[in-house]
Amino acid sequence: MKKILLVSYTPRIDSNTQKLVDAYLQATGDTSQITPLDLVKEPAPLLLDDHVNALLKRNYMGMALTDAESKSIQKIDALLQQLLDTDRIVIAFPMYNFSVPATVKAWIDTLVQNGKTFKITDDGAYEGLCHGKKALILMTTGGDYSEEPMKSMDYAVPLIQSCFGFMGIESHAITAYGLNQYMDRADDIVHDAQQEIARYVSDSSSW
Numbered sequence: 001m002k003k004i005l006l007v008s009y010t011p012r013i014d015s016n017t018q019k020l021v022d023a024y025l026q027a028t029g030d031t032s033q034i035t036p037l038d039l040v041k042e043p044a045p046l047l048l049d050d051h052v053n054a055l056l057k058r059n060y061m062g063m064a065l066t067d068a069e070s071k072s073i074q075k076i077d078a079l080l081q082q083l084l085d086t087d088r089i090v091i092a093f094p095m096y097n098f099s100v101p102a103t104v105k106a107w108i109d110t111l112v113q114n115g116k117t118f119k120i121t122d123d124g125a126y127e128g129l130c131h132g133k134k135a136l137i138l139m140t141t142g143g144d145y146s147e148e149p150m151k152s153m154d155y156a157v158p159l160i161q162s163c164f165g166f167m168g169i170e171s172h173a174i175t176a177y178g179l180n181q182y183m184d185r186a187d188d189i190v191h192d193a194q195q196e197i198a199r200y201v202s203d204s205s206s207w
């Protein structure tokens with residue numbers, strides 16, 4: 001059975017994004033292979049000075065770290081290992097300020113590591129190292145980004161898909177757009193996204 005990492009950031013009471021997560025759990029049925037990572041309760045560390053310098057020293061300069069340096073990136077490496085150990089990733093979040101919430105970006109920043117999830121080849125190109133992994137992105141938004149000029153203002157899905165792609169992870173996004181813009185239709189929009197999730201999960205060739 002595939003191991004699944006379920007990453008969520010759904011801090012709002014009665015979160016619509018959480019309703020997409022619930023639809024995913026229901027569609028999956030057997031949840032025994034799911035490892036939850038709740039970024040509200042366990043936010044990923046930000047890349048502050050100790051972290052960045054230790055990561056650069058190890059991942060780009062190939063130098064051994066002191067115990068203190070290793071300790072400073074322990075949590076980052078635990079999150080990296082969690083990704084390396086999984087086959088599938090489900091990540092759910094609401095759009096914040098046209099992008100992913102900072103907590104989600106912080107999680108991604110712990111994962112994109114030279115020599116671990118991607119490498120630089122001898123001719124200077126980048127190559128993802130996470131072959132075979134797939135990600136499902138679930139996002140809700142207040143506005144409607146399905147058409148231009150709003151479409152280009154969705155920096156969330158392109159950002160997270162670029163980061164996954166950079167690491168060699170194939171991804172698919174299911175979005176519930178316009179939950180504030182079309183408030184009277186919000187339940188229907190969430191319901192449609194839930195159906196789309198169920199279809200995606202039941203189609204084993206996609207998932």
Ligand SMILES: Cc1cc2nc3c(=O)[nH]c(=O)nc-3n(C[C@H](O)[C@H](O)[C@H](O)COP(=O)(O)O)c2cc1C
Nearest residue numbers: 012015016017094095096097098140141142143179
């Ligand atoms: C801090 C904050 C920033 C937001 N920024 C945007 C935004 O840039 N674009 C947008 O369409 N909706 C934005 N929203 C609305 C949420 O994305 C939308 O209501 C979403 O469905 C909330 O999901 P939830 O019910 O899981 O909290 C924002 C909401 C919050 C709380």
